[in-house]
Amino acid sequence: MSEILKTEDLRLYYRTSLGTVKAVDGVSFSLRQGETLAIIGESGCGKSSLARALIRFLPRNVAEFSGSIFLDGVDVMKLSDADYDKRIRWKKISYVTQAAINSLNPVIKVVDHLIEPLVLHLNMSKKEAVEHAKDVIKKVGIAEEFLWRYPFELSGGMRQRVVIALSIISNPKIVILDEPTSALDVMTQANIINLLKELKQKLNLSYIFITHDIAISSELSDRIAVMYAGQIVEIGPAERMYTDPLHPYSKGLLNSVPRLREDKPVVFIPGTPPSLINPPKGCRFRPRCPFAKPICEKDPPVVRTSPENFVRCWLYGEK
Amino acid sequence: MGRSDLDKLSNAVLEVRNIKVWYPVRKLLSIVGYVRAVDGATFDVKRGEIVAIVGESGCGKTTLAKAIIGLVPVTEGSIVFDGVDITKLPRARLRSWYSAQIGYVQQDPFGAMPPFMTIKGILEEPLRIHNVPKKERYERVYTMLQDVGLTPPEDYMNKHPHMLSGGQLQRIAIARALILRPKLVVADEPVSMLDASVRIEILTMFKELKDKYNVSVVYITHDFATAKYFSDRIVVMYAGQIVEKGPAKEVIHNPKHPYTEALLSVLPDPDPKNRLVIKKTLPGEPPNLINPPPGCRFHPRCPYAFDKCKKEEPPMVALKDYVEVKCWRYA
Numbered sequence: 001m002s003e004i005l006k007t008e009d010l011r012l013y014y015r016t017s018l019g020t021v022k023a024v025d026g027v028s029f030s031l032r033q034g035e036t037l038a039i040i041g042e043s044g045c046g047k048s049s050l051a052r053a054l055i056r057f058l059p060r061n062v063a064e065f066s067g068s069i070f071l072d073g074v075d076v077m078k079l080s081d082a083d084y085d086k087r088i089r090w091k092k093i094s095y096v097t098q099a100a101i102n103s104l105n106p107v108i109k110v111v112d113h114l115i116e117p118l119v120l121h122l123n124m125s126k127k128e129a130v131e132h133a134k135d136v137i138k139k140v141g142i143a144e145e146f147l148w149r150y151p152f153e154l155s156g157g158m159r160q161r162v163v164i165a166l167s168i169i170s171n172p173k174i175v176i177l178d179e180p181t182s183a184l185d186v187m188t189q190a191n192i193i194n195l196l197k198e199l200k201q202k203l204n205l206s207y208i209f210i211t212h213d214i215a216i217s218s219e220l221s222d223r224i225a226v227m228y229a230g231q232i233v234e235i236g237p238a239e240r241m242y243t244d245p246l247h248p249y250s251k252g253l254l255n256s257v258p259r260l261r262e263d264k265p266v267v268f269i270p271g272t273p274p275s276l277i278n279p280p281k282g283c284r285f286r287p288r289c290p291f292a293k294p295i296c297e298k299d300p301p302v303v304r305t306s307p308e309n310f311v312r313c314w315l316y317g318e319k
Numbered sequence: 320m321g322r323s324d325l326d327k328l329s330n331a332v333l334e335v336r337n338i339k340v341w342y343p344v345r346k347l348l349s350i351v352g353y354v355r356a357v358d359g360a361t362f363d364v365k366r367g368e369i370v371a372i373v374g375e376s377g378c379g380k381t382t383l384a385k386a387i388i389g390l391v392p393v394t395e396g397s398i399v400f401d402g403v404d405i406t407k408l409p410r411a412r413l414r415s416w417y418s419a420q421i422g423y424v425q426q427d428p429f430g431a432m433p434p435f436m437t438i439k440g441i442l443e444e445p446l447r448i449h450n451v452p453k454k455e456r457y458e459r460v461y462t463m464l465q466d467v468g469l470t471p472p473e474d475y476m477n478k479h480p481h482m483l484s485g486g487q488l489q490r491i492a493i494a495r496a497l498i499l500r501p502k503l504v505v506a507d508e509p510v511s512m513l514d515a516s517v518r519i520e521i522l523t524m525f526k527e528l529k530d531k532y533n534v535s536v537v538y539i540t541h542d543f544a545t546a547k548y549f550s551d552r553i554v555v556m557y558a559g560q561i562v563e564k565g566p567a568k569e570v571i572h573n574p575k576h577p578y579t580e581a582l583l584s585v586l587p588d589p590d591p592k593n594r595l596v597i598k599k600t601l602p603g604e605p606p607n608l609i610n611p612p613p614g615c616r617f618h619p620r621c622p623y624a625f626d627k628c629k630k631e632e633p634p635m636v637a638l639k640d641y642v643e644v645k646c647w648r649y650a
Contacts, residue, residue, distance in 0.1 A: 036594070043514045155604060185375040186541065190585035190600045197597060212515050215544070215587045220594055238591040256516045258544035259588050260571055266548055268519040272484070 004173055004206055005031040005054075005093075010067035012046075012053040019277040020063050023049035025230035027067075030308050033173065036200065036207040038221035038238075040214055040253065042273050046230040047210045048098065051176045054208070055095045056084050072173060090117050093174040094167040099183055101159040104151035110137075110162055111147040117170055132169070139202070140165040141195060157188035161195065168199060178210045193219045214257050218242055223309070226250045229274050229284040234311045246311040249285045283314065291315060332502050332535045333364040333387065338396030338406075340382050344609060354608050356382035358559035359396070361635070364503065369529065369536040371546035371567065374556035375582075377605060380539045383556070384507045387537060388423050389413050401502065419449050422496025422534070426508040428488035432480035438464075438491055439476040445499050459498060466531070467494045468524060486517040493525055497532055504529075507539045522549045543586060547571045555579050558606050558616040561635075565642030575644040577621045615647065623648060 012024040023046040031037050039047045052058060054069065056076075069076045072092050076084060097103060104113060114136065115129035124132065134144050140161040151159055160180070167175050177196070181189040197220065199205060211217050217224065218238065225235040226249060234247035245251050252269035259266075271288040274280055280287055282297040289296070293314065301317035302310050338360050341353035357379045364370045374380045385391045387398060393406045405417055425431040432441060439460055446456045464472035467490040480488060489509060496504050509525070510518040526549055529536055538550055546553050546567060553570040555563040555578065563576040574580040585598045601620045606612050612619055618628040627647050636649040 042516055157604075186582050186586060187375070187601055190598050194597050194600065197594070214515065214589045218589045218591060218593045219587055222594065238594065242589045242591050253516065254589065256519050257589055258519065258548045260544050260547060260583065260586055261588050263568070266519050268523065269516055270520075272486075 002033050003030050004033045004072055006068075006070045007054070008068045010050070010053060010069065011064055012049050012058075012062065013064040014049075014059065015061045015063040016277075021276045022230050022279065023276055024053055025276075025279075027227075027230075027232055029225055029232060029235055031174070031206055031208065033206055034200070034204045035222045036209055036220045037235075038209045038211065038217035038224045039227055040211060040217050040224060041227035042212060044273055044276070045227045046276070047212075047227050048178055049230075050227070051095065051178050051208065051210055055089060055093055055176060056081070057095070086121075090121055090170045090172060092172055093176065094170070094172040095176045096163055096167045096178060096180050098179045100163040100178075100180070101156055101183065104159055104162060106150060106152040108150070109147070110149055110151060110154075113151075113162065114147070114165060114169055117166070122170060133165075136165045136169050137162075139168070139199065155188075156184055157191060160184060160188070160192055164192070164195065164199070168203065168205070171203075172205075174206045174208065176208045176210070179212075180209075181216060182211070182213065189216075196220060214242075214253060226253065229279050230276055231284065231312065233285065233313070236305060236309045236311070246305070246316060247285075247313050248289045248291050248315070252288075283312075330365050331363040332366050332401060333537075334397075334399040335360055335362050335383075335387070336397045336399070337361050338383075338386060338398060339394045340379075340386050340391055341394045352609050355559050355611065356608060357386060358608075358611070360556070360559075360561050362554050362561065362564055364535045364537060366502075366535055367529070367533060368552065369526070369538055369550040370552050370554060371538045371540055371550035372554045372556060373540055373543055373546050375541060375605060377608070378556040379559040379608070380556050381507055384423075384505050384537065384539050387503075388421050388505050389417055419445075419499045420501050420503065422499070422501040422504040424489075424492045424496045424504065424506040424509045427512055428485055428492050429480070429512075431492055432488060434480055437477050437479060438483075441480075441491065442495055442498055445495065449499060463494045463498050466497075466528060467491070469494075485513050486521060489513060489521055490524070493521075493528065497528060497534065500532060501534060503535045503537065505537045505539070508541070509538070510545070511540065511542065518545065525549075543571060543583060558611055559608055560616060560645065562617065562646070563642070563644045566640065569640050569642055573642075575638065575642060575649065576617075576646050577623050577648075578617050581622075615645075 008028045010024055010027040014021040014023055027050060041047050071088060076088055111133055114133040118124045118129035118132055119126060133147060137144060137147055142158060142161050181192050207220060209220050221238050223237055224241040225232045228249050234250045245254055255267045256269060269288055274284055283300045286292045286296040295314050300312050300314050302312050303316040304310050338357060340357040341355050343350045344352045344354060360383055372380045386393050389405055397404045398406050442460045443456050461472045464475055469475045469490055510521050522545060540546055550567045553567045554561055557578050563579050574583050581601045585600055587593050603620045606616055614630050615628045615633050618624040633645050633647045634650055635643050635645045637643050
């Protein structure tokens with residue numbers, strides 16, 4: 001499996017009346033072709049901002065956007081917005097936003113939603129685009145006749161399938177899924193997860209799966225990145241992360257998940273995440289960490305657990 | 320209702336007996352049908368107990384909650400609270416007496432708070448309506464804020480809802496539900512809008528307060544995992560009806576109804592093996608409540624359905640370990 005995405009020291013800061021919000025603050029990770037990376041963390045940890053930085057959907061109040069993103073060999077930070085739109089977005093990387101099922105225009109037919117990117121970005125003729133849309137809609141498990149329906153005539157699960165069809169219609173290599181199932185019912189959620197697994201297999205897709213639900217993250221992820229206060233504090237393989245995470249915050253998150261099949265006690269992490277305007281010095285988790293030591297007031301080292309995985313914590317650093 | 324009357328009553332604080340809540344569907348001036356949001360639900364809530372009502376959206380669980388607190392008219396059946404059938408209570412009595420006996424926590428903490436009132440004002444309002452003297456009001460608001468972990472209370476009293484986080488607002492909502500010292504609190508998805516890690520914190524606090532204030536709780540949720548940890552008993556609803564009820568752990572570890580079994584089988588625990596399997600899911604979707612299928616409402620999706628299920632409605636069958644299930648397989 002080859003590397004399809006790599007970020008180095010990625011930063012995305014926002015300007016607000018209260019100060020600069022460091023939503024993404026020095027994030028480095030890599031992703032292989034066909035691999036799913038889950039990004040988990042509490043709300044406000046910067047996981048959705050990270051997604052927006054990758055697909056370059058930025059609000060107007062950006063204070064700083066720096067670092068590097070290599071996508072399929074292209075240094076995309078060097079591209080202008082117009083070039084990015086032309087060469088990268090939808091063609092290499094696509095994005096399913098949170099609550100995307102409400103983003104379909106209720107008075108535009110499903111088929112018109114699907115052919116729009118094909119006609120506009122891939123210069124297909126309308127006829128070709130409709131043929132292609134027929135193919136894709138079948139791939140997501142919807143009968144062809146639904147192309148001629150309006151989104152309001154579809155159930156939540158079907159609309160989510162349409163949104164997923166949209167995200168794969170221009171054959172991207174990476175799909176960012178931002179809480180793709182959080183608004184859905186249990187059974188619908190299971191169906192959508194099944195669909196995502198099948199598509200990944202068939203199309204050799206890479207997913208970046210953003211969620212705060214650790215149980216759901218285990219449905220797709222090959223690797224997991226745990227984010228806290230704008231930084232990745234640990235990244236590691238699924239086999240280890242769900243059983244034996246290293247960082248105290250990852251441990252805390254895992255212990256706070258209520259289990260259905262085991263009778264393990266649940267323990268929440270006391271305290272609240274820090275402000276991203278003025279995060280604590282040194283390790284940002286220090287004020288809530290049960291293992292905090294004086295040395296944690298200094299920036300923790302990035303300890304490699306393998307060439308592509310690491311944990312950012314003094315417990316594993318230089319003694 | 321004096322204290323002595325209470326002692327004569329059963330151990331149950333709430334007895335819901337075969338209630339139906341049908342919403343009329345109107346076309347011009349005539350009624351053309353009914354949405355059978357709740358169609359025959361029977362269960363008890365004992366003193367000091369947490370009962371979780373679990374189901375998917377549209378199964379009628381919120382309507383059931385609203386019926387319990389007297390917010391929607393009940394079409395049929397009775398809801399007996401502390402020996403009094405509240406479905407027969409006059410409106411005025413419902414407001415003067417019953418509203419002080421039950422608390423309600425809504426799903427959306429942001430929408431549940433009047434934005435122009437201060438936290439103190441929000442918590443004081445129920446006390447004012449129920450004629451608690453001014454001096455006592457302040458003290459009760461103060462201790463209540465301490466109890467829900469918003470300390471020091473002075474810091475929060477004069478704040479407005481928009482200045483607080485979702486978790487803090489939900490603490491205020493719980494404080495408001497408890498401030499009149501009710502006997503029962505109905506919490507409708509109290510944590511589903513909050514972050515996963517905050518959910519456990521709020522529910523843990525809620526459970527502690529339940530013991531401290533000696534209230535019973537009806538916990539409405541779609542989340543089996545939190546229901547397992549925070550309730551004593553679980554009631555599972557499907558298409559307006561209760562399909563299974565029993566002790567929480569029993570229902571979770573040993574589900575009897577095919578619907579409960581199917582839901583639990585697709586819910587993940589954090590396990591790296593999950594990604595390697597495609598789950599078996601149920602076909603179809605929950606039925607339309609205007610015209611539900613005959614017989615068992617679950618039969619069109621049920622992997623075990625046989626002829627009888629399509630024709631006759633199954634009875635509620637009592638099994639061992641206090642489990643009851645509405646299914647022909649056990650009748």
